[in-house]
Amino acid sequence: MLTISQPDAAEARCNTTFEALMWAMARPGQVRDMGEPGLAPVVEALIDRECVVHTDSARLAQFIANTGATPGTIEMADHLFHETLDIEALASVRCGTALYPDDGATVVLQAAHGTGTRLRLTGPGIDGVCDITLAIPPAFWSLRAALCAYPEGFDLLLVDARAVIGIPRSTHVEVL
Amino acid sequence: MSLASLTKPWAATSYGFLDASAKRELRRKMLKAIAVPGCQMPYASREVPMARGWGTGGLQVTLTLVNPASTIKVIDQGADDGVNAASIRRFISRVSGAGETWDTLEASIIQSRHRVPEETMREDQILVLQVPNPEPLRGVEPNMSIARQMHADADYGRLWLTLYEQLVRKGRIMQGAAYPSLVNGRHVMTPSPIPRWDVPKLNMAKHLTFLSAGREKRLHAVPPYTKVEPLVFSDRPYRVEDHQDLVCRRSGIAGYFMNEIPQDDGSSSFEVSDSNLGIKAIRRAEGETVDIGQTWYRGGEFSA
Numbered sequence A: 001m002l003t004i005s006q007p008d009a010a011e012a013r014c015n016t017t018f019e020a021l022m023w024a025m026a027r028p029g030q031v032r033d034m035g036e037p038g039l040a041p042v043v044e045a046l047i048d049r050e051c052v053v054h055t056d057s058a059r060l061a062q063f064i065a066n067t068g069a070t071p072g073t074i075e076m077a078d079h080l081f082h083e084t085l086d087i088e089a090l091a092s093v094r095c096g097t098a099l100y101p102d103d104g105a106t107v108v109l110q111a112a113h114g115t116g117t118r119l120r121l122t123g124p125g126i127d128g129v130c131d132i133t134l135a136i137p138p139a140f141w142s143l144r145a146a147l148c149a150y151p152e153g154f155d156l157l158l159v160d161a162r163a164v165i166g167i168p169r170s171t172h173v174e175v176l
Numbered sequence B: 001m002s003l004a005s006l007t008k009p010w011a012a013t014s015y016g017f018l019d020a021s022a023k024r025e026l027r028r029k030m031l032k033a034i035a036v037p038g039c040q041m042p043y044a045s046r047e048v049p050m051a052r053g054w055g056t057g058g059l060q061v062t063l064t065l066v067n068p069a070s071t072i073k074v075i076d077q078g079a080d081d082g083v084n085a086a087s088i089r090r091f092i093s094r095v096s097g098a099g100e101t102w103d104t105l106e107a108s109i110i111q112s113r114h115r116v117p118e119e120t121m122r123e124d125q126i127l128v129l130q131v132p133n134p135e136p137l138r139g140v141e142p143n144m145s146i147a148r149q150m151h152a153d154a155d156y157g158r159l160w161l162t163l164y165e166q167l168v169r170k171g172r173i174m175q176g177a178a179y180p181s182l183v184n185g186r187h188v189m190t191p192s193p194i195p196r197w198d199v200p201k202l203n204m205a206k207h208l209t210f211l212s213a214g215r216e217k218r219l220h221a222v223p224p225y226t227k228v229e230p231l232v233f234s235d236r237p238y239r240v241e242d243h244q245d246l247v248c249r250r251s252g253i254a255g256y257f258m259n260e261i262p263q264d265d266g267s268s269s270f271e272v273s274d275s276n277l278g279i280k281a282i283r284r285a286e287g288e289t290v291d292i293g294q295t296w297y298r299g300g301e302f303s304a
Helices: A009-026 A041-045 A058-063 A138-147 B019-035 B056-065 B084-094 B145-153 B157-170 B197-204 B275-285
Strands: A052-055 A079-082 A104-108 A111-121 A132-134 A156-160 A162-165 A173-174 B069-077 B108-111 B126-130 B181-183 B187-189 B208-213 B217-224 B228-230 B258-262 B268-272
Touching: A009 A156, A009 A162, A009 B019, A009 B056, A009 B208, A041 A079, A041 B019, A052 A058, A052 B157, A052 B217, A058 B084, A058 B108, A104 B019, A111 A138, A111 A162, A138 A173, A156 B019, A173 B181, B019 B208, B019 B217, B056 B084, B056 B108, B056 B126, B056 B208, B069 B084, B187 B217, B197 B228
Parallel strands: A052 A079, A079 A104, A104 A156, B069 B108, B108 B126, B126 B208
Antiparallel strands: A111 A132, A111 A173, A156 A162, B181 B187, B181 B228, B208 B217, B258 B268
């Protein structure tokens, strides 16, 4: 009789985190629970030697280096992990091309949910409209609108402790 | 980074068969596939203990998603008891400890070859379709580099021409399965060889759909509440198969997609293609209490 191997702790963590990230991307604006706080669980679920990663956090940089990922500048990185929002720096983020939309970066940002700018989201994954409030200034959303010429663009994962909200490039964001 | 920090403790097998790096790659590509609905994302497509072309793409997506709390349903042309479907379902369950089911309502992940179940899927369910050919342009442009450029330019004129030629030559659309469909108003995808009957089920659906081609090493996705519009001319409306009046010879239910069973006298009889829906209808007719969910088609008409 074959015995079923049980998921080890890391596998269980990554599976839970990814399920939260996947549904966050599939249902933009809805809050999902990753099970663990911070950006580290996202690194663990997605990042390995095949990635070029940029981060603004020295603490996270060591954690990312342990995955074997290549550190890179914002222009080079396919995954960005930022604890603070630097709008000017993000202007050079990779957005892919119409030929290769998958070259657009995944930007994982620490941002408080429920305070700050009110936003109205429409697009795939949203049944009608979805109103959310995020501690991200309106200037960022105009930058995103300028960069995301669909299907080019970057995809956002906004992490607040254990909660995550996804805003893929297909979502239209209106600042209220 | 050192070799020691990259090394994990020894284990006899990886959980869910795929190793951790294969899963991470699939996760990254699945997120991108959701972010650009209908756009084909390349991935490495690892070896699984099954021949390419038998559902390896769908299997890899399912193995990435699965955990011990999942409940798996696998169908092959609507049937849960086909050799391919039963083998895949047992394999997934053996390597993950996930539950097995035939019931669409109980499943958390439904892996399917060429059908979408008749019972309406919920917001928490995932449909994984096995795709033999993910490229809708292959028939009109065999060079995949040029096909990629055509997707980048949203240049789908030759697909429209194919449909026009079918109308001119035969008087109706001859495309039976894998009907090319525009997703989110931008990318044309092939919805895998599901019949025309099933394409409207993907439009503004509640569930999340992944379409994965293992042999072709590409996957694409249709997120919930996303527009999926079959390519049709404004004066020739989209038509599904004329199955609304057919009655299943075993369960007696009507108004669903049917399998045609040729008879010795040259006539045909019909059986409902979604076999578990038929089984549930038979059990209900025999007096059992069976939960049959709301269906996409009611009285043979699509009504979502």
